[in-house]
Amino acid sequence: MTHPDEAAAPVTSPGAGHGAAAPTGSARSGGSATLMLVLATIGFAVNFWAWALVSPLGGAYSKALGLSAVQQSVLVAVPVIVGSLGRIPVGALTDRFGARIMFPLVSAATIVPVLFIGFVADSYPLLILGGFFLGLGGTAFAVGVPFVNAWYPPARRGTALGIFGIGMGGTAISAFTTVRITDAYGKSAPFVLVACVLAVYAVASWLLVRDAPGRAPAAHGHFLARTWATFRLPATLQLSWLYAVGFGGFVAFSVYLPTFLVNAYDLTAADAAARTAGFVVLAVACRPIGGTLSDRFGGIPVSVVCFALVTVLAAVVAFQPSLVPVGTIAFLGLAVGLGASSGATFELVAKVAPQDKVGAVTGLVGAAGGLGGFIPPLIMGAVYQLNGDYGLGFAALSLTALLTLLFTLGPVRRGVRD
Secondary structure, X not given: OOOOOOOOOOOOOOOOOOOOEOOOOOHHHOOEHHHHHHHHHHHHHHHHHHHOOOHHHHHHHHHHHOOOHHHHHHHHHHHHHHHHHOHHHHHHHHHHHOHHHHHHHHHHHHHHHHHHHHHOOOOXXXXXXXXXXXXXXXXXXXXXHXXXXXXXXXXXXXXXXXXXXXXXXXXXXXXXXXXXXXXXXXXXXXXXXXXXXXXXXXXXXXXXXXXXXXXXXXXXXXXXXXXXXXXXXXXXXXHHHHHXXXXXXXXXXXXXXXXXXXXXXXXXXXXXXXXXXXXXXXXXXXXXXXXXXXXXXXXXXXXXXXXXXXXXXXXXXXXXOOHHHHHHHHHHHHHHHHHHHHHHXXXXXXXXXXXXXXXXXXXXXXXXXXXXXXXXXXXXXXXXXXXXXXXXXXXXXXXXXXXHHHHHHHHHHHHHHO
């Protein structure tokens, strides 16, 4: 088995990795690394846009259906957990069949729950059902990471995967537009728009996406056996924890911050959604920065700095300071730390994962990240319902970030050196 740092880059011309076409023996393997990165990033963003449709409307659903704080938390969290667990099989399938098949398939399949929620779901059980299948959109992440990883040489994978991570901005698109479109054109309008965008991307990706030249499909074998073998890799378990805290924290804020801002600071739903979108945009912008810094300085130092920042700022927010300026500065700092840490984690994945298991490792690490985003909204909802404030929830986040910092300095650093 070839270690990823020893693997030949799939693009070998002098300009490869900067947009030059890769040498190819067939039309299916043609295309440039830059074009493929752009297509993957767009696909990630479009599917994440769909994945995040329910969250901005959580308050409206709560008022219309008379939901409790916990019920509302469950509603916005269900797509997260399904999209997270679904990354495990989707990552393994991408190793086997390639993004050429999986990007159009995932995008087309996500159209169904989008339209179901927009036109059929008019009760809490139906919204939960629609949200369950809406989780399909979140699995696109596990398609894009091994795809981009295969197109770039090891020295540039952190940067490339960080740029791909800009696709997280799909949640910002949802936060910016969903409530406004609903208010202007009706409750089904944002779902119709997203379904159309997904359909266009499914067709475009089928026509344009090409797997990297020389990509070797994963060996045949029982899915559970291969997944268990990947799960047992020390790197999988270690990086899953880092991503559960870093990306999981980002997901938790992106889906629950609107509810928090309305409850804690009496903001309107539109104002809360706009502020959440700003949080998301900053976190998304910092993900490629985290990847680029990790290419230069290493993923471990970058991760340590990020988790130190989260530790301090989560402790500040635990005291629920005034929103302007202290609260706003703290939340924006959290966006920087969580976004950059996500980029650093996948620089480490690209460095330590066996080349033929990048998709499978990505699926498991990505699932952990999504699960990390599923649990905090439930905790926050329960804490608020019991105490009427969120202090204990943010204190728990601060402690978790501190423990993750120490874990990064210990087992994770030793694993990377090995």
